[in-house]
Amino acid sequence: MGSAAVHRSFVVVDVEGYGDETRTTHHRLAARDGMYRVLMGAFADCDLPWDDKSVDDAGDSLIVVLPGEVTKAHLVDRLPASVAAKLREHNAASSHGARLRMRLAVHFGEVAYDVHGGKSSPELIFACRILDAAEAKAALKTSNATLVLIASDPFFQSVVRHHPSAHPDAFRLVRVDVKEVRAKAWIRLVDDYQPQSAPAPAPQRQPERAWALRAGVEILLRTPGFDTRDGRDLVLRDLPFAGSVPRMPTDRGDIASIVRTCGNYPGGITALLDAIRFYADGTTAMADLDAWLAAQDVD
Numbered sequence: 664m665g666s667a668a669v670h671r672s673f674v675v676v677d678v679e680g681y682g683d684e685t686r687t688t689h690h691r692l693a694a695r696d697g698m699y700r701v702l703m704g705a706f707a708d709c710d711l712p713w714d715d716k717s718v719d720d721a722g723d724s725l726i727v728v729l730p731g732e733v734t735k736a737h738l739v740d741r742l743p744a745s746v747a748a749k750l751r752e753h754n755a756a757s758s759h760g761a762r763l764r765m766r767l768a769v770h771f772g773e774v775a776y777d778v779h780g781g782k783s784s785p786e787l788i789f790a791c792r793i794l795d796a797a798e799a800k801a802a803l804k805t806s807n808a809t810l811v812l813i814a815s816d817p818f819f820q821s822v823v824r825h826h827p828s829a830h831p832d833a834f835r836l837v838r839v840d841v842k843e844v845r846a847k848a849w850i851r852l853v854d855d856y857q858p859q860s861a862p863a864p865a866p867q868r869q870p871e872r873a874w875a876l877r878a879g880v881e882i883l884l885r886t887p888g889f890d891t892r893d894g895r896d897l898v899l900r901d902l903p904f905a906g907s908v909p910r911m912p913t914d915r916g917d918i919a920s921i922v923r924t925c926g927n928y929p930g931g932i933t934a935l936l937d938a939i940r941f942y943a944d945g946t947t948a949m950a951d952l953d954a955w956l957a958a959q960d961v962d
Contacts, residue, residue, distance in 0.1 A: 697763050765810055
């Protein structure tokens with residue numbers, strides 16, 4: 664026999680791209696450790712209780728069940744900002760494969776416990792479903808943010824919209840269509856970085872600049888980790904101005920656009936090559952890129 668159902672609040676997080684083939688087992692273990700450190704550190708900063716018995720681990724995600732008396736507003740005002748800050752700290756000290764971006768969902772409802780300590784709750788299942796909302800995943804993927812916050816519609820209506828510190832105006836309504844769930848939810852990118860307008864590039868003689876661009880593009884077309892669209896997407900995540908890069912449908916056009924944009928930022932080309940080096944270090948293409956950069960009058 665189990666216990667009677669009790670009211671609880673839920674925080675559910677999931678790591679973006681945990682199963683990406685570019686991550687090694689070592690990377691995934693480091694990412695999991697980082698996931699715990701980020702969430703536990705943020706909970707401590709926000710004076711939220713952490714009880715290992717109330718945490719369910721699903722590999723690339725965690726489900727945290729909080730006492731019903733926890734101030735729910737803290738889950739959408741203080742906690743997201745703290746999680747985002749901890750994510751940035753983790754990423755600054757981690758290799759590319761161990762870096763983290765996450766989705767965080769909040770909801771509440773009744774939970775019943777069995778004699779084995781297990782939990783059963785339609786509302787807990789619902790919280791896990793809204794975490795996988797397609798629009799939440801897309802919003803994070805196409806942004807420079809480290810964290811997207813997803814609030815269930817009941818949570819938004821009863822908590823978020825009554826607390827200015829939770830930034831209710833920054834949320835947008837989305838539809839959730841995941842497995843058996845058809846519902847509304849609200850999402851907010853917590854720390855989306857909006858790059859400043861690019862500074863004007865230093866004057867250069869156009870023929871030399873055009874030749875240098877063509878030469879760099881030819882090398883990049885054969886550089887491991889940058890020769891595919893997915894590979895370029897991963898590399899660009901390491902660049903703070905990635906959101907300003909116009910993306911093109913062809914490989915050659917896309918690479919040329921990336922190089923042109925990076926060239927408009929101080930240190931942009933060097934930053935691009937440093938990000939590529941994670942995938943291409945030791946290859947002939949990487950050596951050619953270093954030689955190409957050394958021959959250019961850019962930083």
